[in-house]
Amino acid sequence: MTTAGYEDDDVETMSDERDKAQPDRLDAAVDAAVIDVVIVGGGQAGLGMGYRLRQAGVPFVILDDRERTGDVWRERWQSLVLFTPKRFAALPGLPLPDDADGYPRKDQLADYLERYAEQHDLPITHGARVTAVRETPQGFRVESSAGEIEAKAVVIATGPFQYPRVPRVGARLDVKVHQVHSSAYRSPADVPGGRVAVVGGGNSAAQLAVELAEASDGERDVTMIAPQQPWFIPERILGISVYWPLSIFGVLDSPAESRISRYIHSRGDGILGTEAKRAVRSGRLALHTSRVVDARDRSLVLADGSQLEVDAVLWATGFRTHYPFVNVPEALTEYGAPRHDGGVSPVDGLYWIGLPWQRRLDSSILHGIAADSRDLLDPLLQHLGRVPAARSASMER
Secondary structure, X not given: OOOOOEOOOEXXXXXXHHHHXXXXXXXXXXXXXXXXXXXEOOOHHHHHHHHHHHHHOOOEEEEEOXXXXXXXXXXOOOOOEXXXXXXXXXXXOEOOOOOOOOOOEHHXXXXXXXXXXXXXXXXXXXXXXXXXXXXXXXXXXXXXXXXXXEEEEXXXXXXXXXXXXXXXXXXXXXXXXXXXXXXXXXXXXXXXXXXXXXXXXXXXXXXXXXXXXXXXXXXXXXXXXXXXXXXXXXXEEOOEEOHHHHHHOOOOOOEOOOHHHHHHHHHOOEEEOOHHHHHHHHOOOXXXXXXXXXXXXXXXXXXXXXXXXXXXXXXXXXXXXOOOOEOOOOOEOOOOOEOOEOOEOOOOOEEEOOOOOOOEOOOOOHHHHHHHHXXXXXXXXXXXXXXXXXXXXXXXX
């Protein structure tokens, strides 16, 4: 999702039902001792890092605030399909099953992650919402709703998509204007008829704008408001998924500081697929390229001086960079973003994984987790005083 499309500061307007989940109890042996590594977050990044630690024989535990592995995907909107093909949506050590679609649906990926954790026997404590990570003489103390753990090292794998970003201008709209963030959207039934604005310029905004337009049956007049002209990338070139040439020519795993990565980064979020483009050309979807800067009564005020009257707004405006549980000096910038070099924090023993542009162009998608987790393993082992073992062929994947 894009984090652009507006200019005001953001506010959180959504409660977090995960606080109500009943946590698993931490294993007594883990709770009582100093374990080598705690991984905070049981999504794909945390599981991929857990796989590497399991291979290396390092004692660890994963703390996940969801009730089930894969719930981070099950909780997304009903029609969500990954924009990465099956071959590029798998974690190291287990391909997606043959019955998964070419572009996996969200529930297929969720079930795959659950099988992944089971097959590799990854130690996960569910319903464990981490409330604080603090430094101690032994390393770190991780406080959670399931108890406390002392650890020599911590890997934060929650990713940057936890706290919905909603422009403050939304609070100035008339109370009769229905508003929902994409993280709370499940189906077109969540958005009433009338004049609907989908604010955002990334893949989520494009997918949801098309879905609302196609499901309208004349009941909705849908406009996508993007901060800049969307960059539409075709899914296929000469009948082949665009990911194959990107992989073959080394573009997908280009270093984050390479020329090609910097160019793509400067272009903003590319929208994979041309469905939204076709919808605009056919008149089913309106596209307005500008930024939302204010709101008055039932209208969004745009940077180009125009106004758009609305009955409902779907904010596909991304998420805040926010890690309130990280109580470690020098771990975060003054803006709350992680300080790191390729996932290695300046704080000894603290690591990050699953961040966009962490090491490579593809660090933000599942494909990049294999390489990022592999590269993060060596400095982590060195911190623990373990000599990194020679990598086998399976470790290279």
